[in-house]
Amino acid sequence: AQSVTQLDSQVPVFEEAPVELRCNYSSSVSVYLFWYVQYPNQGLQLLLKYLSGSTLVESINGFEAEFNKSQTSFHLRKPSVHISDTAEYFCAVSEAGSYQLTFGKGTKLSVIP
Amino acid sequence: DADVTQTPRNRITKTGKRIMLECSQTKGHDRMYWYRQDPGLGLRLIYYSFDVKDINKGEISDGYSVSRQAQAKFSLSLESAIPNQTALYFCATSEADSYEQYFGPGTRLTVT
Numbered sequence: 739a740q741s742v743t744q745l746d747s748q749v750p751v752f753e754e755a756p757v758e759l760r761c762n763y764s765s766s767v768s769v770y771l772f773w774y775v776q777y778p779n780q781g782l783q784l785l786l787k788y789l790s791g792s793t794l795v796e797s798i799n800g801f802e803a804e805f806n807k808s809q810t811s812f813h814l815r816k817p818s819v820h821i822s823d824t825a826e827y828f829c830a831v832s833e834a835g836s837y838q839l840t841f842g843k844g845t846k847l848s849v850i851p
Numbered sequence: 852d853a854d855v856t857q858t859p860r861n862r863i864t865k866t867g868k869r870i871m872l873e874c875s876q877t878k879g880h881d882r883m884y885w886y887r888q889d890p891g892l893g894l895r896l897i898y899y900s901f902d903v904k905d906i907n908k909g910e911i912s913d914g915y916s917v918s919r920q921a922q923a924k925f926s927l928s929l930e931s932a933i934p935n936q937t938a939l940y941f942c943a944t945s946e947a948d949s950y951e952q953y954f955g956p957g958t959r960l961t962v963t
Contacts, residue, residue, distance in 0.1 A: 747891065770950045781941060782894075782954040789950065828893060832950045837882070837901075838909070839952060841893040 740765040740833050744842035751819055752850050759814040759845045761803075761829030768834040771812040773803055776826045776844075785827070788812065799823075824849045854878045855955035857942050863961045864932050872927045872958050874942030881947045883925040885909075885917060888939040888957075897940075900925055901947070932962040 745760040763769060770789050774782040786797040793805040803814045812829060829842040855876045864870050874883065882901050886894040896909030898917040906919055914936060918926045929936055939959050943952040 742893075744893075772951075774954075781956045782943075784951060784953075787951060837945070837948075837950060838896060838899065839894075839950075841886075841895070843891055843893040 740769065740831050740836075740840045742829050742831050742840055742842035744829055744845050746845050747843065748846045748848065750848045750850055753821055754818050756817050757815065757819050757823075757847065759827050759829075759847065761812045761814065761842060763810050763812065763829075763831045765810075765831065765833055770832045770834065771803075771805055772830040772832075772839065773797075773801070773812070773814050774828045774830060774841075776828065778825070782828065785814075819847070819849050821849050821851060823847060855942060855944055855953055857940075857955040857958050859958060860956065861959045863963065865963055866933055868932050870929045870932055870960070872940055872942075872960070874925045874927070874955055876923050876942075876944045876953075876955075878944055878953060879922075880944035880953070881922065882945045882949075883919065884943040884945075884952065885915075885925070885927045886941045886943065887911070887936075888941060894941065897927065929960075929962075932960075934962045936960065937962045 741764045743762045751757045772787045773785040775785045786795045788805045796802045801816045826844045826846045830839040884899040885897040900906045900919045916928045942955040945952045
């Protein structure tokens with residue numbers, strides 16, 4: 739069965755500093771990987787996804803994540819964060835053919851002015 | 852208009868009461884899902900439906916039931932609510948053969 743571990747429950751970072759949110763997964767088959775973002779009092783929005791092709795995927799607001807099969811990781815990075823990036827970020831995995839998402843427990847990113 | 856809507860957005864109910872949470876979508880997606888979110892636990896899958904006649908249990912289905920009334924509607928029921936069902940509930944949809952899910956705004960349920 740698939741599982742997802744987000745190693746940090748909370749990450750405080752100063753505005754304009756870089757950030758990395760870590761995600762590791764466990765699965766015995768091929769997987770597809772996702773990062774969702776939840777802004778305060780809102781639902782989840784897809785931030786970026788890895789389905790196939792280039793292992794480095796990017797979002798429109800400057801985040802990127804790299805699929806590392808050997809380390810079973812899909813860490814999320816941003817070189818310079820903004821106040822508006824304050825949110826909770828969820829890593830999710832789906833095994834090929836299952837169409838079910840398994841979520842990590844989430845990482846709360848707090849950007850400090 | 853939102854593509855995935857949930858009603859009610861907030862609900863307070865008492866232990867033992869029956870409650871229904873409703874989800875509607877205008878995306879034309881075949882697949883619909885119900886999750887619950889608890890602080891520090893992330894989202895966990897309760898039930899999912901790949902079409903009107905295909906309903907499946909998820910990770911934490913005990914104490915819940917669902918009804919897929921139409922392609923666009925998927926309801927979650929708590930037959931006899933208990934306090935540990937207090938949580939934020941999300942509905943999601945996806946196209947057939949797609950791994951990408953689209954989420955509604957959530958229903959905050961409190962059971963006293």
